[in-house]
Amino acid sequence: MDGLFEIPGAGQPARGAVPGQVPGSGSLGANTHASAPLAVRMRPRTIDELVGQQQLRATGSPLRRLIEGDQSMSLLLWGPPGTGKTTIAAIVSQQTSRRFVEVSAVSAGVKEVRAAIDGARAELVRTGEETVLFVDEVHRFSKAQQDALLPGVENRWVTLIAATTENPFFSVISPLLSRSLLLRLQSLTDDDVAEVIDQALVDERGLSGSTELDEDARDHLVRLAGGDARRALTYLEAAAGAAVSSGRESIDLVTAETAVDQAAVRYDRQGDQHYDVISAFIKSIRGSDPDAALHYLARMIEAGEDPRFIARRLVVHASEDIGLADPTALQAAVAAAQAVQLIGMPEARINLAQATIHLAIAPKSNAVIVAIDGALSDVRAGKIGQVPSHLRDAHYGGAKDLGHGKGYRYPHDEAFGVVEQQYLPDVLADASYYSPTSLGSEAGVKERWERVRRIVRGKA
Secondary structure, eight states: OOSSSOOSSTTSOOSSOOTTEETTTEESSTTSOTTSOHHHHTOOOSGGGOOSOHHHHSTTOHHHHHHHTTOOOOEEEEOOTTSSHHHHHHHHHHHTTOEEEEEETTTOOHHHHHHHHHHHHHHHHHHOOOEEEEEETGGGSOHHHHHTTHHHHHTTSSEEEEEESSOHHHHSOHHHHHTSEEEEOOOOOHHHHHHHHHHHHHSTTTTTTSSEEOHHHHHHHHHHHTTOHHHHHHHHHHHHHHHHHTTOSEEOHHHHHHHHTOOOOOOOTTSHHHHHHHHHHHHHHHTTOHHHHHHHHHHHHHTTOOHHHHHHHHHHHIIIIIGGGSTHHHHHHHHHHHHHHHHOTTTHHHHHHHHHHHHHHSOOOOHHHHHHHHHHHHHHTTOOOOOOGGGSOOOSTTTGGGTTTTTOOOGGGSTTSOOOOOOSOGGGTTOOOOOOOSSTTHHHHHHHHHHHHHHHTTOO
16 A cells, blocks of 8 residues: 555445544554554654655645645645655544545445445535545546546545556546646655654654664665655664664664665765766666676665666667667667656666666667767857858748848758758858767668768768
8 A cells, every 4th residue: 555654444434433533543643552563653643744745745735725724625646655645645634633534446346435435425414524535546446436436526525535656647537637636746855764764763652762773774774765654664663673682772784684684785875886886887788788787777776776867867878879770779768767757666677677678789879979069069169150041030021131041942842852952051061960870770870861961962
């Protein structure tokens, strides 16, 4: 289940629930029983306790207006796992004194959805009490199941809060999307996750200062969490338990590694290792060694490197070192970058790996970067000149009187769509920036470009 913390008691409408209380789980606040998981005990109780998502917590934001103004407004929460979707739903319920009913799209069907809405409607008529209906993983619902939510939303029998990790414009039906306020949740930063861990160490609901955490162990837990606060607290609880069982008062790196059964990767994202590994990654792709490239990719993933950073480097590399030798390389890299945004980690590791292999085995050409850098060099050196008059805009009044467009030859009037004509300014009339190679698909580009260039430059 997504959201900062999983809430039990899903799938059935609550009857006579205490306002602000989650059915089947007890209070959301300090009354949570001591044996509950650390992630449950540390669940934020108010919007101000929520870590990250500053754009949602800002004064005057739709979420704050919903909570503080006690308005009826359906929300669609879109974001990666562990960013607070379920927690936001619980906070809305608690701080607005509404009943909280949860339906999981994994196990519920149309019958359960209608039962939840009917129960909410009956409660509203009987007591005037409103209901927050939380639907987790709403993208898993079929169209018929999503349609079943519409009457409750449209008539405001429920305040629907639906959570999804997938792009709602593709996975949620338009009528439901148009009736809900879409809120985009961002991945938690390392600082956000570290704040969650530090708070759990001292909070009375958490470890109450009973255990200390070494800095390198803390960094390890933050990396392993991958922006997921719930996962970070689960790992912290396991590490604290391991420390206590071995008679230690603090959690060191070895204890943390043992507790979560994953060794720390020696990798400083702010230091030399960050730059060394990404450099080796790109040079391995440029050198057409997919095995080496995958090794460095794995090191970055295991160390918790931002997958968006890796994706950006792949997009740059696709044009810088491959270009038109394989035009599909850029498509593959951009698709991987979009996949990282769409589905997040850990699944996006597969997309990153596919793009890495594609780029590594592709034929290589640096003709694109050489071309644009050559053109930029001339412009910076002052080789600019006037745009030839026959190429100037001739559409505005008086332009033709100035000679603009006079003598321009329209390529589509010629049999092969190419005409002899000067396109560069006089000062650069003989400039040549793009020199295609004979590698991969660029070999065909080279052959055609040489023929076209001779015609255009009048050297045929």
